[in-house]
Amino acid sequence: MGNFWTGYLEPGLWIVAQILVMILPVAVSVAFIVYAERKILALMSLRRGPNIVGPFGLFQSFADFIKIFFKETIIPTGANKVVFLAAPIITFVLAMIAWAVIPFGPGLVVADINVGVLYLFAISSMGVYGIVMAGWASNSRYAFLGAMRSAAQMVSYEVSMGFVIVSVLLVVGSLNLSAIVEAQRGLWFAIPLLPMFVIFFISTLAETNRHPFDLPEAESELVAGYQVEYSSVSFVLFFLAEYANMALMSGITTILFLGGWLPPLDIAPFNWIPGTIWFVLKICLLLFVFVWVRATLPRYRYDQLMRLGWKVFLPVSLIWVVLTAGALVAFGWLPTKG
Amino acid sequence: MIVQAIAFYLFAAIIIASAVMVIAARNPVHSVLFLILAFFNAAGLFVLVGAEFLAMIMVIVYVGAVAVLFLFVVMMLDINFVELRQGFLNYLPVGALIGLILMIELIFVLTAGTVTPVVPAATGAPIPAIGQVTNTEALGAVLYTRYIYLFQASGMILFVAMIGAIVLTLRSRDGVRRQDAGKQTGRTRAESVEVRKVAPGGGV
Numbered sequence: 402m403g404n405f406w407t408g409y410l411e412p413g414l415w416i417v418a419q420i421l422v423m424i425l426p427v428a429v430s431v432a433f434i435v436y437a438e439r440k441i442l443a444l445m446s447l448r449r450g451p452n453i454v455g456p457f458g459l460f461q462s463f464a465d466f467i468k469i470f471f472k473e474t475i476i477p478t479g480a481n482k483v484v485f486l487a488a489p490i491i492t493f494v495l496a497m498i499a500w501a502v503i504p505f506g507p508g509l510v511v512a513d514i515n516v517g518v519l520y521l522f523a524i525s526s527m528g529v530y531g532i533v534m535a536g537w538a539s540n541s542r543y544a545f546l547g548a549m550r551s552a553a554q555m556v557s558y559e560v561s562m563g564f565v566i567v568s569v570l571l572v573v574g575s576l577n578l579s580a581i582v583e584a585q586r587g588l589w590f591a592i593p594l595l596p597m598f599v600i601f602f603i604s605t606l607a608e609t610n611r612h613p614f615d616l617p618e619a620e621s622e623l624v625a626g627y628q629v630e631y632s633s634v635s636f637v638l639f640f641l642a643e644y645a646n647m648a649l650m651s652g653i654t655t656i657l658f659l660g661g662w663l664p665p666l667d668i669a670p671f672n673w674i675p676g677t678i679w680f681v682l683k684i685c686l687l688l689f690v691f692v693w694v695r696a697t698l699p700r701y702r703y704d705q706l707m708r709l710g711w712k713v714f715l716p717v718s719l720i721w722v723v724l725t726a727g728a729l730v731a732f733g734w735l736p737t738k739g
Numbered sequence: 740m741i742v743q744a745i746a747f748y749l750f751a752a753i754i755i756a757s758a759v760m761v762i763a764a765r766n767p768v769h770s771v772l773f774l775i776l777a778f779f780n781a782a783g784l785f786v787l788v789g790a791e792f793l794a795m796i797m798v799i800v801y802v803g804a805v806a807v808l809f810l811f812v813v814m815m816l817d818i819n820f821v822e823l824r825q826g827f828l829n830y831l832p833v834g835a836l837i838g839l840i841l842m843i844e845l846i847f848v849l850t851a852g853t854v855t856p857v858v859p860a861a862t863g864a865p866i867p868a869i870g871q872v873t874n875t876e877a878l879g880a881v882l883y884t885r886y887i888y889l890f891q892a893s894g895m896i897l898f899v900a901m902i903g904a905i906v907l908t909l910r911s912r913d914g915v916r917r918q919d920a921g922k923q924t925g926r927t928r929a930e931s932v933e934v935r936k937v938a939p940g941g942g943v
Contacts, residue, residue: 409741409742481766481768484768484769484772514791515791515792515873515874515875516791516792516795516873516875519792519795519796519799520795522795522799522803523795523798523799523802523803526798526799526802526803526804527798527802527803529803529807530775530807530810533807533810533811533814534772537768537814545814549811549814549815552807552810552811553811556804556807556808559803559804576873576875704918705918705920708918708920
């Protein structure tokens with residue numbers, strides 16, 4: 402029995418504890434991301450935003466959550482029940498499990514796997530299923546149109562995201578996320594790979610179905626796209642997943658281009674602050690840009706979206722991969738085997 | 740090791756069950772969803788044997804790209820389910836034959852080492868142990884040196900298939916009004932907006 406305790410139960414409980422420490426802050430921070438988005442949007446359009454519930458309206462998101470939680474779950478008559486209920490669950494689970502490989506600081510990661518980048522890419526490429534299943538199972542025109550748009554959009558932008566990741570991997574020489582961050586000591590990849598950074602950030606906007614690429618849920622034409630038939634908890638799961646995905650994509654961008662937990666300069670006042678705080682600050686900065694873009698840009702037309710993905714981003718990122726590889730070989734900058 | 744064994748049998752059982760459901764499900768969309776479940780669990784098996792790179796590529800390529808397109812097409816088709824099930828017995832012999840041939844081929848490949856030890860020595864490349872290098876590195880080192888011509892050849896075949904698909908579906912129709920993004924964004928205020936004084940009752 403002792404073997405069972407030390408061999409399975411203890412590491413098992415330790416893993417569960419790590420998961421809880423990881424997931425709970427993410428779930429709670431979603432509430433504050435929503436609050437921050439509403440507040441920033443309000444300030445940008447000269448309104449006040451939420452200011453009634455709690456100090457400065459800080460508890461608004463929790464109030465909304467409790468309200469929506471007690472609503473009735475409605476399943477449409479024509480809906481395919483199992484798929485209809487599975488869709489939000491899949492979306493939420495995918496948004497959460499991706500956090501397992503995100504390093505919050507040196508060694509501060511639940512699963513430090515060799516192929517961390519590929520894992521994140523795989524998880525984000527599966528995100529489309531939740532939306533497509535929701536759209537199909539709802540048995541509604543609006544939901545279906547939204548799902549179709551979303552599938553095409555996410556598949557298109559994944560291609561150029563893949564090439565961006567390849568160019569970063571060429572420079573690093575490893576697929577481990579901690580190794581990628583460590584490789585940026587001295588110079589963040591956002592500077593030498595600036596075009597890739599811009600392409601990657603715009604692609605993450607499309608991947609998370611955020612403005613100006615929110616065609617799947619364009620409320621002026623599709624009501625709310627794939628979410629139209631959802632209510633109560635199933636809607637909350639979609640909503641939480643969307644914002645958790647935003648934070649996740651900001652985290653990935655930070656790791657790939659903004660030096661993860663590294664301070665901007667490795668000198669006295671900056672490296673006093675722990676790496677985790679730098680990491681969270683960088684995520685907050687990118688989240689602010691997400692909201693800023695939403696407040697500033699109008700929605701893209703569908704053909705413009707496809708044109709940008711296939712005719713602009715794909716060739717540019719492909720050429721940049723070739724250039725990066727060529728420069729690394731020509732100047733002898735190839736990463737040495739570690 | 741018990742946990743690994745349990746995980747293996749769990750993944751394997753789900754793969755077989757969902758593979759059966761792929762051909763048994765009444766609704767084609769459910770079939771595709773079960774196919775995706777099978778792919779996903781196959782990736783789980785790859786993780787169990789330590790082939791993490793193949794597992795992730797499996798999920799990215801099959802689950803993330805190929806199956807999405809399957810699902811896309813199947814959802815858009817207007818399929819008569821009853822008609823679809825009618826040809827089942829007609830196609831059964833052909834399907835069984837293909838399955839049998841595949842199984843015989845697999846047995847040949849897997850037992851080649853024990854029957855003639857020369858074969859794997861001639862065809863296989865030495866692979867370093869998992870502990871020494873990551874399997875991404877091991878795969879790359881073999882794929883881009885020893886098998887470079889085969890690798891390039893498969894790339895060419897896929898390229899030709901892509902061009903073929905584009906040529907087959909390319910139709911040029913008359914009277915299509917294309918969007919020209921350069922022209923659209925190049926418009927200026929002077930050429931698109933005009934302010935006129937309109938006399939009452941006079942019209943523009």
